[in-house]
Amino acid sequence: MSYKIVSKQQLSENVFTIEVEAPLIARARKAGQFVIVGVSNEYGERIPLTIAGAEPVKGTIRLIFQRVGKTTTQMADMNVGDSFGHVAGPLGKPTHVQKFGTVVCVGGGIGNAPLLPIAQAMKQAGNTILSILGSRNKELLILEEEFKIISDELIIVTDDGSYGRKAMVTEPLKELCRRNPKPDLVVAIGPTIMMKFCCETTRPMQIPTVVSLNTIMVDGTGMCGGCRVEVGGKTKFVCVDGPEFDGHQVDFDQMMKRMTAYRKLEQQALDAYQEHRCKIGLDQR
Amino acid sequence: MSLDEARLHELLQKQQAGQVKAKDRYEIPSQPMPAQDAVVRRSNINEVALGYTETQARLEAMRCLQCKNAPCVEGCPVRIRIRDFVAAIADGKYDEALAIIRENSLLPAVCGRVCPQEVQCQETCTVGRKFKDVDKSVSIGRLERFVADRHKGGLLPKIAPPTGKKVAIIGSGPGGIVCAADTRRAGHDVTVFEAFHKPGGVMVYGIPEFRLPKAIVQEEIDVLKKMGVKIVCNFIVGRTRTIGDLMKEDGFDAVYVGVGAGLPRFMGIEGEQLVGVYSANEYLTRSNLMRAYAFGKGSDTPIAQSKRVAVVGGGNVAMDAARTAVRLGAEKVYLVYRRSEKEMPARVEEVHHAKEEGIEFHILQNPKRILGNEMGHVVGIECLRYELGEPDDSGRRRPVPIDGSEFMLDVDTVIVAIGNGANPLIQQTTPELEFNKWGNVIVDEKCATSMKGVYAGGDIVLGAATVILAMGQGRIAAAAINEYLAKG
Ligand SMILES: Cc1cc2nc3c(=O)[nH]c(=O)nc-3n(C[C@H](O)[C@H](O)[C@H](O)COP(=O)(O)OP(=O)(O)OC[C@H]3O[C@@H](n4cnc5c(N)ncnc54)[C@H](O)[C@@H]3O)c2cc1C
Ligand SMILES: Cc1cc2nc3c(=O)[nH]c(=O)nc-3n(C[C@H](O)[C@H](O)[C@H](O)COP(=O)(O)OP(=O)(O)OC[C@H]3O[C@@H](n4cnc5c(N)ncnc54)[C@H](O)[C@@H]3O)c2cc1C
Ligand code: SF4
Ligand code: SF4
Ligand code: FES
Numbered sequence: 206m207s208y209k210i211v212s213k214q215q216l217s218e219n220v221f222t223i224e225v226e227a228p229l230i231a232r233a234r235k236a237g238q239f240v241i242v243g244v245s246n247e248y249g250e251r252i253p254l255t256i257a258g259a260e261p262v263k264g265t266i267r268l269i270f271q272r273v274g275k276t277t278t279q280m281a282d283m284n285v286g287d288s289f290g291h292v293a294g295p296l297g298k299p300t301h302v303q304k305f306g307t308v309v310c311v312g313g314g315i316g317n318a319p320l321l322p323i324a325q326a327m328k329q330a331g332n333t334i335l336s337i338l339g340s341r342n343k344e345l346l347i348l349e350e351e352f353k354i355i356s357d358e359l360i361i362v363t364d365d366g367s368y369g370r371k372a373m374v375t376e377p378l379k380e381l382c383r384r385n386p387k388p389d390l391v392v393a394i395g396p397t398i399m400m401k402f403c404c405e406t407t408r409p410m411q412i413p414t415v416v417s418l419n420t421i422m423v424d425g426t427g428m429c430g431g432c433r434v435e436v437g438g439k440t441k442f443v444c445v446d447g448p449e450f451d452g453h454q455v456d457f458d459q460m461m462k463r464m465t466a467y468r469k470l471e472q473q474a475l476d477a478y479q480e481h482r483c484k485i486g487l488d489q490r
Numbered sequence: 491m492s493l494d495e496a497r498l499h500e501l502l503q504k505q506q507a508g509q510v511k512a513k514d515r516y517e518i519p520s521q522p523m524p525a526q527d528a529v530v531r532r533s534n535i536n537e538v539a540l541g542y543t544e545t546q547a548r549l550e551a552m553r554c555l556q557c558k559n560a561p562c563v564e565g566c567p568v569r570i571r572i573r574d575f576v577a578a579i580a581d582g583k584y585d586e587a588l589a590i591i592r593e594n595s596l597l598p599a600v601c602g603r604v605c606p607q608e609v610q611c612q613e614t615c616t617v618g619r620k621f622k623d624v625d626k627s628v629s630i631g632r633l634e635r636f637v638a639d640r641h642k643g644g645l646l647p648k649i650a651p652p653t654g655k656k657v658a659i660i661g662s663g664p665g666g667i668v669c670a671a672d673t674r675r676a677g678h679d680v681t682v683f684e685a686f687h688k689p690g691g692v693m694v695y696g697i698p699e700f701r702l703p704k705a706i707v708q709e710e711i712d713v714l715k716k717m718g719v720k721i722v723c724n725f726i727v728g729r730t731r732t733i734g735d736l737m738k739e740d741g742f743d744a745v746y747v748g749v750g751a752g753l754p755r756f757m758g759i760e761g762e763q764l765v766g767v768y769s770a771n772e773y774l775t776r777s778n779l780m781r782a783y784a785f786g787k788g789s790d791t792p793i794a795q796s797k798r799v800a801v802v803g804g805g806n807v808a809m810d811a812a813r814t815a816v817r818l819g820a821e822k823v824y825l826v827y828r829r830s831e832k833e834m835p836a837r838v839e840e841v842h843h844a845k846e847e848g849i850e851f852h853i854l855q856n857p858k859r860i861l862g863n864e865m866g867h868v869v870g871i872e873c874l875r876y877e878l879g880e881p882d883d884s885g886r887r888r889p890v891p892i893d894g895s896e897f898m899l900d901v902d903t904v905i906v907a908i909g910n911g912a913n914p915l916i917q918q919t920t921p922e923l924e925f926n927k928w929g930n931v932i933v934d935e936k937c938a939t940s941m942k943g944v945y946a947g948g949d950i951v952l953g954a955a956t957v958i959l960a961m962g963q964g965r966i967a968a969a970a971i972n973e974y975l976a977k978g
């Protein structure tokens with residue numbers, strides 16, 4: 206298996222989309238599932254990325270990733286023709302898709318990437334899709350076009366007001382929730398803190414809210430327990446029991462603490478890589 | 491000539507004259523395993539036990555009484571002809587010894603290192619019985635390792651002409667490796683599917699380098715490849731393809747399920763979600779498979795930089811985690827176990843090595859809760875002291891907590907090594923397969939499952955077991971698969 210990159214595009218300053226050869230995964234994947242990728246087979250970190258789309262006939266999957274640390278920086282440096290050490294999947298439970306009625310899809314930052322296939326599947330199942338996409342500024346907004354196609358209504362917000370409304374996603378979310386009839390389901394994917402506040406918004410109105418958690422993972426098959434979170438007072442493994450959960454049951458505070466576990470080492474790895482890039486002139490490209 | 495060499499020389503001469511008596515054999519001291527210095531090895535990941543020299547091996551082999559009934563063989567789960575291979579070593583016929591072992595075990599370099607010999611072949615050895623000390627038994631495992639290590643690369647077995655039948659092996663642990671080799675030998679087209687990016691199962695991601703060098707496992711995998719077995723990594727059966735897909739669409743005629751027991755148990759106590767609490771699986775996978783020990787030196791897998799570590803449990807997994815923590819730089823490592831040392835399921839040699847490396851044993855104690863700071867990081871565990879009560883179902887005396895005996899251990903990392911349950915993925919995606927209430931696959935004496943053409947073995951059947959038991963089942967299943975495919 207070669208896991209070759211067949212196309213690459215930069216969507217914003219730090220967000221890239223690539224198509225990778227992975228025919229079996231392309232065939233088997235469903236909305237909501239993810240893969241674990243590693244740049245190298247020997248020493249690489251294993252990181253989870255949502256399958257943002259797939260072309261079963263071509264045998265490729267689409268990944269959209271944000272450059273945040275060592276591995277994603279390394280990925281951003283890869284080009285068409287380069288191959289990953291490994292790509293395994295599809296992992297996680299597929300999204301529960303059915304006709305709910307009206308579904309509000311809330312995406313924040315890179316969260317738009319995992320949200321897109323879910324929104325598409327919900328649309329296909331006959332739901333009315335109200336989308337809210339948020340980002341820090343206009344430049345960082347991704348996948349607007351794709352969401353426009355499937356949304357019955359699309360609201361864009363930015364933190365600095367450089368595009369759409371100047372607001373947090375929770376503001377329009379609150380308005381949509383107050384409509385009569387109420388939306389039947391909210392799907393919120395983005396930074397943990399955003400998902401937490403979306404859940405706080407919908408809780409008093411008792412609108413079921415699904416979130417997709419992005420905990421740190423190792424194997425993605427239920428073997429290590431590193432991805433565990435507390436949901437409704439019970440320990441759940443995000444990779445096999447999720448990644449989607451009833452947001453009203455998730456202990457977000459604890460999850461956010463767990464996600465900081467390796468901050469120092471991650472920075473160290475990134476710094477070392479950046480230095481290495483400079484030396485070999487990669488940053489000149 | 492060293493003393494040992496002189497002794498061996500003398501014994502061999504006596505042997506040739508047919509004059510070696512049981513008394514002479516009893517007088518040969520049990521040969522100690524050369525090992526890396528306990529202080530030095532705390533800061534490297536290289537193998538601890540270095541292996542016998544040739545002289546040592548032959549001396550040790552001379553200790554064997556060549557018992558008629560060879561009770562040792564009964565103690566070995568795969569019934570290796572121990573008496574005969576030991577005799578071959580005493581005679582200096584190492585290749586012959588290896589050939590005898592290979593009749594029954596395909597992974598001698600592995601089993602010689604990791605078998606719990608003291609409760610298997612060496613437990614029943616007559617020499618140990620005579621001295622009323624199992625440590626004085628003939629060191630069968632070390633001898634096995636000696637001959638296996640001398641013959642690197644392994645022998646390529648003969649392969650029957652192609653049968654046109656396809657066999658899928660799910661999981662590349664010891665059971666899967668053996669089942670692949672034996673079905674391939676019968677001429678079938680064999681593919682091994684492995685979820686991880688490297689094959690080898692627990693031998694690669696669990697058992698650390700300092701106990702089982704990865705190169706040894708790699709060699710066995712290379713032998714499989716040379717035999718024409720296809721190895722497909724990053725393939726998660728149940729997700730990438732289901733067993734049903736493999737059989738109905740991809741043309742596999744038989745399947746062996748050897749996916750191991752991969753679902754870590756936690757204690758269910760307060761504080762288990764804190765940063766710094768690991769399952770042993772995660773801790774060991776990060777450090778072994780993903781080489782966190784080389785962080786900053788090629789690897790970028792992060793792992794806790796611990797100063798004080800508590801490992802909970804008393805099995806091999808707990809010992810491995812504790813000894814890994816030492817190598818990753820922890821200053822203090824506690825091993826917290828709720829029964830007494832006698833009940834510890836870990837291999838005696840590992841317990842001994844762990845103590846030598848400065849790991850502090852806290853027996854008859856168990857955590858009650860884990861405490862954290864405002865950042866959500868572990869700062870300590872509160873433990874309870876226990877005493878031994880009446881025997882429980884397993885025949886071991888049940889530990890009972892002593893009221894009011896709480897005390898604190900100051901630690902920044904807690905590693906939970908209290909066992910694994912069965913991973914539910916195969917169960918969830920294969921409705922035709924029958925499982926027991928613990929999620930283990932139900933099989934008959936030939937390792938056949940409730941689904942036609944599907945066989946299973948190893949930890950997914952036995953619960954957490956051993957390398958040699960998994961290997962044994964892989965063998966039985968392969969024989970059954972070969973028989974099944976010959977019929978149809
Ligand atoms: C199910 C799932 C789906 C995801 N989908 C996407 C996606 O489609 N696009 C995208 O850009 N990101 C996605 N992520 C997050 C992505 O995995 C992390 O951004 C990535 O691991 C960062 O790696 P790094 O080495 O570049 O950064 P690091 O410097 O290692 O870490 C940066 C941050 O990423 C998080 N992180 C680190 N290691 C891991 C790990 N092994 N697993 C998960 N998070 C980690 C940490 O919280 C850390 O704060 C997803 C995460 C999960 C769990
Ligand atoms: C840390 C540790 C130390 C141990 N020490 C000893 C010891 O000293 N002596 C001893 O005898 N035993 C020891 N054991 C136990 C021994 O390793 C196991 O009993 C043995 O490895 C089980 O073999 P298995 O064939 O069932 O497969 P495993 O070795 O468990 O391997 C199963 C393989 O299947 C893969 N897999 C799982 N699910 C899927 C799927 N859906 N699709 C594809 N692949 C999949 C896994 O990734 C894995 O590689 C130890 C175990 C551990 C964890
Ligand atoms: S395989 Fe294990 S039990 Fe059997 S003889 Fe070898 S060391 Fe002993
Ligand atoms: S029981 Fe011990 S002494 Fe007897 S044959 Fe076996 S190894 Fe030799
Ligand atoms: S990532 Fe290991 S159990 Fe989920």
